[in-house]
Amino acid sequence: MNVTDGLTVYLVGGAVRDTVLGRTVTERDYVVVGATPAEMQQRGFQQVGKDFPVFLHPHTKAEYALARTERKTAPGYHGFAIHAAPEVTLEQDLLRRDLTINALAQDANGTIIDPYGGLADVAARQLRHISPAFAEDPVRILRVARFATRFAALGFQVAAETRDLMRAMVNAGEVEALVPERVWQEITKALLEAQPAHFFTTLRDCGALARLLPELDRLWGIPQSAQWHPEGDAGIHTLLVLEMAARLAPELEVRFAALCHDFGKGTTPPELWPRHHGHEARSAELVKLVSNRLKIPNHCRDLARLTAQYHGIIHRVAELRPATMLEVFEATDALRRPARFAQLLTACEADFRGRGGYAERHYTQAEVWRQMLAAVAVVDVGAIARAAPAPAEIPTRIRAARLAALTQAVALSRIPTAS
Structure with a gap:
């Protein structure tokens, strides 16, 4: 006998959404309506949820959650009362979700249940919240930004009313309740997407970026020398560099380094604009501050710090004396950590090519550095x-x-x- 025989089970959430979008489904989650924890355990399911009943299928290890509702009881995203009981309906369970496109379910016959207009929003390429309860969980701001990033190539946009609600949440101070680990977790997922810049523009649009990553947010409106930066604005340049890093490298470390490399330009006194003398050292210090605040892993922090500190001198290799090159190798520990030095060169290439008119240029500086390192x-x-x-x-x-x-x-x- 199949352990799910007699249970009312629905495939829910991302698996249904991605099927509709024609995307590969990598993870399947299920909701069980009308059952109790005792019944699930009797069938061999292993309970893993502490705050609400979530069970692992005894054979496939897929997650099966009992239908539940949530009620806000305190500020932040931990303050929820969970109610899971046989009388909770599928529609009630779907109502607690964030976006309409994630509130889709599919029954055993393949019929899609869509009580909140998710299919219409998939067709219209809209990221729209289901209910005002969206405002109860600040993590949803990060999730919307991540979905905007993931589905950018498909043309998805944040619905105007959802954008307004996100702004209201930021103004109400909800994002201050986010713990650093969760913020970094969402940043990590976004950086690993194909077009990660959309995550940060979405957060900036609702005001959340200024609260969560002010070192990045303040770069917009900062001018740069037109000789080296035809795109002008330092914030625009940073996102061009990030997008180029996403083209060049799959590694999280390289993409994070690209994001952070010019933080110091945001602290240049306006009377010195558009020059940013000494911004490399200031950027490296800000990388340390951000890494400490968000509890960023050392391997990401270290490459970002080195990129911030040395990207200028890496670009100017043709002007350097051999003694200065050796100092760079020593400071970056290139001989003992050649793989990290290679990542540093990739991040610098992203910086070089992440400028107006430079995207398809060849970064021969990296070849010079590789040749010099091989000689040493x-x-x-x-x-x-x-x-x-x-x-x-x-x-x-x-x-x-x-x-x-x-x-x-x-x-x-x-x-x-x-x-």
Whole structure:
């Protein structure tokens, strides 16, 4: 006997939505109407939900949740009273969801149940909230921004009334209740989308970006030198860099580094505009502040900090003396962590190409840096250490040998730099 025989089960949420959109379904969630926790356990389901009854299918391990309602009891997104009981209907369960396109269900016969206009909004490419209860959970602001990012290529837009409600939530201080870990979790998911910039423009449009990531928000309206930045605005440039990073690399670290690389331009005194002398060091400090505030993992923080600090000098490789190149390798720990240095070069390439008219240009600076690093890497430090008359002389001799290798490589190099 099938463990679901006799149960009223519906496929719900994203799986139904993505089926309608013709997208690949990667995860399936189910709602069970009319059952009790005891009945689910008797059938072999394993309960995993603490706040509300969620069960794992004994064979497929898919999630089956009992139909439930939610009632706001306190500020923030933890303050909810959950009611799961056999009398809760499918329509009541779907009503607690965020967007109409996520409030779709499908029965065992394949019939789609759509009580709140989700199919019409899929056709109209609208991200629309289901009810005023949307305002009870500030996480939904982040989720809407993420869905705007995920479905940007399909033409989805946030409905005007939903955008207004999100603004009202921000003005009411709801986003202050978001814990750093959840904010970073949603940022991570958004950065890994194909067009991550839409996440941040959606948050900026409702005022949430200024509360959650003011270091990014303040870049809009900051002018840059037209000689190097035909796009002008520092905020626009940052999102162009992010989109280019998404084209160049799948890694979260590279995309986060692209997002953060110019934070320091937001702190340049207006009387110095459009120049931003010293913004690299200021950007690196702001990366540390943001990382501490949002509890960002070290591997993301470190690459972002290095990109912020060194992207300017990486671009100017043709102007550097061999000694300065070696200092960059030492400061970035390139010899011990070549993979991270390669990510740094990718983030810098995104910065170079994330400008008006530069998207298809070749970033030959990266080739120069790779060639120079290869020249340094072949220095036989073991042989130098064995030949040194005293241990104290080993570091000096190794550095001298690396500098000599770099000097020779620079003299032999014929790789042009990008203009």
